[in-house]
Amino acid sequence: MSFSELGLQGAFAEHIDAAGYETPTELQQQLIPLMAQRKNALVWTQSAAGKTGAFLIPAIDYILKNPLEEHHGARVLVLTSRRDRVNQITYTIKRLLGDEQQIRTGFIVSGRPYQPQMRLLRRPLDLMIATPGRLNDLVDNNKADFSHLELLILDDLTAIYKKGLHGLIDKILAQKPEGAPIIAFVRHDEEVTPYARQIIPNAEEITIQDEKTLLQQLPQRVHLADDYTHKLALTDHLLDNLKNKPTVIFTATTKTAKTLADNLANHGHTADSTHLLPEEERNLQACPILIVPDQENFTPELSGNECIIHFEIPEKVETYQVRMQNILGVERTEPVLLLVSAHDRDHLKKLEEFRGEAIEQKSIPGLEPKQLPRSTSNRTRGNTGTRRNASNNGAKTQGNRANKQRPHNSAARKNTGSADDRQQRSRKSFYGQRKASATQQDTPYEIGSWEKQDYVPRQPRSDKKVVIRYKEKKRRTLITK
Template sequence: MSFETLGLHDVLLKSIRAAGYTEPTPVQAQSIPAALAGGDLMVSAATGSGKTAAFMLPALHRLTMESPIRSIGPRILVLTPTRELALQVTKAAETYGRAMRRVRVVSVVGGMPYPAQIRLLRQHVDVLVATPGRLLDYIDRGRIDFSRLEMLVLDEADRMLDMGFIEDIEQIAAALPEERQTVMFSATFGGQVGRLAEEMLREPTRIELATHRDTHENIEQRLHFADDDAHKGRLLNHLLRGNDVQQAIIFAATKRDTEFLADRLATDGFAAASLHGDMPQAKRNRTLTALRRGEVRVLVATDVAARGIDVPTISHVINYGMPMRAEDYVHRIGRTGRAGRSGVAITLAGPAERGKVRAIERFTTQNIPVHVIEGLEPHFKPQPRDPNRRFGDRRNGRGFGGEGSRGQGGGQRGGEGRQWGDRPQREGAPARRDDNWGNRGTYGDRGGFGERSNDRGNSFARRDGGNTARPAAGGFGDRPRRESQWSNDRRPSGDRPRFEGRGNDRQGRGGGRFDRG
C-alpha cells in the first residue's frame, strides 16, 4: 500500500515524498481513511508507530478546503500532555504542510512567556497545538476564537488523564463547537479514558493495533541486578562505554537525580545533559536540539521525556531509576527502536526494586531476561523465575506464584494453609506464657495487671461488670483525702473530677485515674 491510495490531497503527497516516506505504517493505513471519512475515531497503537502522521495528515487535508466561517481562530486543535510532545507535533505539522500555502501552526504550552504567545494568537491560526493547562488559561481570558474549529485531536489521552487534566479537557471541550470531529489516541481505552471517550465521541470508529502486551521485537530488553547505588553506577559506566552505544537516554526517578547523574557522567568524560520538568522551556529546547544534532550523546531525564522525544539515533534506553508506574516502562523503552531501527532497553534494579520489576512483567506479560556482566556480578541472588509461567494465571488464591502463593487453601510458601495464630515457635525464642499466649477468651476477658504471672500487685481487682476497683487513697506526701471532694455522690454537670492519690507501695498501676462516680 502507498500513500497515494489513502485519498490524501496531492499537495500533501508532495510533502510526504519530500520527507522520504514511501509506505504508510499500519496505524496510518487504517486511521487516515477513517479520519478522512469525517467520523469520530478511537485509535490505540504502539509508541513509535507513526501516530502523529496518522492524525496530522487528515487534519491538513481539511485545510486544503476553504472554511465557510471567516475568523482567525484555529480549525484544528491538538491537545498533548507534555511540552516536548507538543513541539514534536508542531514540527510534524510544519513538515507535512510544507508544500501548502498559508498554513500557520502555533504551539501554546506552559513555560513560555504569555506576551509572546498572545501575539501569536492575535494572528491567523490554522493548527493550534497546546497543553491543556495553558490553553485553558487563554480560554478563560477570552483570547481564542473557536468559532471555525472543525477537528479536535487528543494525543496520548491516557497520559493526560494520569496527569490530572480530565477537568481541563472537559472544560476545553465545552468551549468548542458541538459539530466537530474528535479523534482520540491512547494506549488503552479502559477506566477514565473509556468514560471520557463515551462523553466526547459520537459513535466512533475503533482501531486497536497494539497494546501494552505486545512484544517489541525490534527492542532487546535486558535486566541487570545491582547491589547498591555504587554498583549501579559501575554498571552504567560500563554499559555507556560499549561500542554499540550511539546515543542513549537514561531515565532517573527524580529531578535531582537527573542533574546529579548528568554532572557525574560529564565528569567521567561523557557528553551528557539533563532534562526535567523544572527546567525553563528555552533550555529544554536547546537540550533537545543538541540531542537531535548529536552534540549530546547521553541524555539523563525524568519521565517527562518518556513521551515526545523522537530521535531515530537513540540506540539505548537505560532505566537507572525504576518508573513509578508500569505503563511508563513501555513508553520509556519506546524512545529507542524507532523508524524501523533496532534498539536496546536495559533496566538496572536494586534489591528493593524487585517488586517493581515484577509489576512491569505482570503489566507486559513478559519476562525481562536477566543479564550479568563478568566482573560486575551482583552479590545477592534473586529468586529464580519459572520461564514457563504465564502471567495473569491465578493459582491457589491471589497472584501468580503457583504453589507458593498466598490464598485460600494455600500457605505462605506452599503446603496446607494455617489458621491465624498457628505461627511456629521461632528457634531460640523464649517459651510463650500460657496465661498470655495460650487459649484466649473473648475480647475483654483478659485478666488485670494483678492477675498476670509477673505479679505486679492486685490494685486492679476485678469487679462485676468488668470495671476496676478504685485504688487506696493516698498520694504524694500521703495527703488526707477530703470527703467533700472524694465522695461517691454524683456531682452536678460541669464539676471537674479530681485526681485520686497514688499509693506509696508502687505495686498498683491504678493511681492517677479519674473517679467519675
C-alpha cells in the first residue's frame, strides 16, 4: 500500500514520497483513514514507528483540502509534552510540504517572551504546536480562544496527565466545537486509561505494539565467549546440531564476515557473505548459511523459521532492530542466539536496558567460557590514612617515638618486622593502597585453546571439497565422485 491509495491530495502525496515516506506503517494505515472520516481515536502505543507522520499527514491533507477561513486562533492544535517534540514536529512539517506548498504554523513553548506568543494566538493559523505549561498560562489569562478549533491532537496524553496539566485539556474541550475530532496517543496506565476514555467517549481504539514490546516477546539466548576463536567453536557446534537448517549469521563488518566464512569452510560448513555474492544469490535458497555484515546495509528476507546467530552484537540498538525487523511480531519456537565476548558486553547491556529485562544466558557443555568478567568491587584496598590525634602535641610525640624506634640504616629498616609485615608493605603503593597486581590472580588463557585439547573440530566429509575462487568473489562446494 502507498500513500496515494489512502485518498490524500495528489500534489501532497508526491511531496510525501519525496520526503522519504515510501510505504505507510501499520499505524499510518489505520489512523489516516479514521482522521479523514473525522472520527475520534485513541491510539494505545509506547513509541510506534511513524507516529509523527501518522497524525501530521492527515492533518495537513485536511488543511490543504479545506482552505483557511478568516478567523482568530488555530484550526488544528497539536499539544505535546516536550519542547524537543515541538522542534521535531516543525521539522517534519517542512519535510512533508517542501518549498511549493505552505501552511500557516506557529508554536507556543515556555522560555519565550509572552507578547509575541499572545499576538500569535490572535492570528489566523492553520496548525499550532504547543507545550502545556505556557499554553495553560495563556488560557488562564484569557489570551487563547479555541472556539474555532477543528482538530485536537494530544501527542502524549500520559505524560501531560503525569505532569498534572490535564486540567488544560478540560479547558480546551470546554471551548472547542462539538464536531471537532480528538486524536490522543496514550500509554496504558491505571490512572490515565479511565481518564482518556472519559474525555473521548465513543472513540475508535487502535493498539500498536511498539518495537520494544516486540523485542521483549522475541525469544533470545546469550552464549558467553572468551574471544573470536571461542565464538567460532560455538558457531561450529551450533551448525552441527542444526543439520543443514537455513541459518543467518550477522556480523558488524565485512572483514569479519569474510574471515568467518573462510574459517567455517575449514570446519566443513559452506557459508557465504552477502557482500561477495550477486543480488540474485543473496537468499537462503541459494546459500543455506548466509553471513550478513551491517556494513553492507542489506536486510535478508526472513520468514521466522530460520536459525539466527548474532556473531557480533551491534553498538547501537537501532542496528539490532534493523536486523530483526522482518521477524518482529512473528511467532518463533527457536530462540535468536547472541554470541557475546568481552568486546560485546557493553553492547549487550544497552540492548537489555532497551528491552527492560535481561536476556537468558546458557552455556554449552564443554564450551563454557574460561574468562569471567572482572569486577572492581572485589578488589581489596589498604588503609587510606590514619586517624588524626586530638592535639598536635600528641601527634608530635608519636612522631618522635616513631623516629627513635626506626633504624637509621635503610637495609635494617627493610629487614625489620615479620615476613607477613614485609609482604604487607610490599603490596602497598605510594599512597598506602595495595597494588592491583598483588590482589588479582588472573588465570593464563591462551588464544586458540578451543582448537587444541578441549575442543575437537568437526572433520569435513571425505567426498566434499571446498574451493574458494577469489576472482569471482564467491565460494562453491564441489562434490567429488
